Amino acid sequence: MHYQNSLRVGAAQINTTLGEVNDNLERHLALIADAQHDDVELLVFPELSLTGYRLANRVMQVAMPLEDPRLQTLARACGPMQVVVGFVEEASPGEYYNALAIFQHGQLIAVHRKLNLPTYGGLEEGKWFTHGSELTHTDICPGWSATQLICADLWNPALVHAALLARPTVLCAPINSASGIVSDDFSNEENWALNTRFYAMTYGTPVIMANRFGPEGDSHFWGGSRILGPGGETLAQANDEEALIVADLSRTAIAKARFELPTHRDADTPLVRELMAGYR
Numbered sequence: 648m649h650y651q652n653s654l655r656v657g658a659a660q661i662n663t664t665l666g667e668v669n670d671n672l673e674r675h676l677a678l679i680a681d682a683q684h685d686d687v688e689l690l691v692f693p694e695l696s697l698t699g700y701r702l703a704n705r706v707m708q709v710a711m712p713l714e715d716p717r718l719q720t721l722a723r724a725c726g727p728m729q730v731v732v733g734f735v736e737e738a739s740p741g742e743y744y745n746a747l748a749i750f751q752h753g754q755l756i757a758v759h760r761k762l763n764l765p766t767y768g769g770l771e772e773g774k775w776f777t778h779g780s781e782l783t784h785t786d787i788c789p790g791w792s793a794t795q796l797i798c799a800d801l802w803n804p805a806l807v808h809a810a811l812l813a814r815p816t817v818l819c820a821p822i823n824s825a826s827g828i829v830s831d832d833f834s835n836e837e838n839w840a841l842n843t844r845f846y847a848m849t850y851g852t853p854v855i856m857a858n859r860f861g862p863e864g865d866s867h868f869w870g871g872s873r874i875l876g877p878g879g880e881t882l883a884q885a886n887d888e889e890a891l892i893v894a895d896l897s898r899t900a901i902a903k904a905r906f907e908l909p910t911h912r913d914a915d916t917p918l919v920r921e922l923m924a925g926y927r
Contacts, residue, residue: 650790662861665699
């Protein structure tokens with residue numbers, strides 16, 4: 648099989664109008680068209696990009712089953728580009744997930760349900776959502792694959808380690824990060840930069856982090872969307888505005904980074920499993 652050596656990827660840093668799914672859908676369709684014009688092959692939108700974040704009991708109003716025609720509209724619009732979109736999934740009456748819909752070739756090819764629901768600081772997701780229980784891995788094209796983790800999923804290092812053991816070539820990280828939402832002393836802006844750079848460098852895996860920019864009620868989403876290479880280097884970063892950022896990833900660069908720092912090779916999963924067996 649012939650593997651293509653480069654992959655053009657993008658992050659859509661948008662703001663979302665809380666609860667207005669139809670209006671947000673139109674914004675998604677416009678950015679998908681822009682990305683297609685720029686030959687993007689993998690496009691990542693922020694967490695809950697179709698709905699907004701602080702939904703509280705409006706979760707019921709915006710939730711969509713996988714058969715929702717608006718998801719089908721997005722699938723048709725994507726064509727061969729793989730697109731990651733945040734939405735609220737209705738799995739059954741009263742059962743809702745903070746989820747990602749992943750589209751390609753006119754189809755919904757996968758759904759990732761958020762695993763780690765934060766309930767600290769100004770975060771209350773555990774009150775409204777059911778937590779997921781599975782990792783997600785998608786093929787993009789020959790030689791390229793992705794795993795998807797949502798926001799607080801990346802603050803549980805064991806989840807990230809487990810996801811990256813599958814050796815994806817890209818880590819997609821849709822987030823909804825507002826300034827000061829954890830505490831006055833915890834800087835989301837500085838700590839997300841540290842978090843994503845650490846994982847990119849440690850695992851030799853490019854990271855696409857897509858955040859929102861702009862207001863939602865009394866919250867301000869600070870943006871900072873970025874695309875990192877396999878050494879943790881910044882390939883593209885959004886300014887303080889809504890934006891589509893694009894970068895080209897190199898499979899050769901990924902191979903070099905993983906050869907020089909063989910985190911996957913030396914993971915010693917049997918030993919880690921044995922050491923973890925005594926903990927609950």
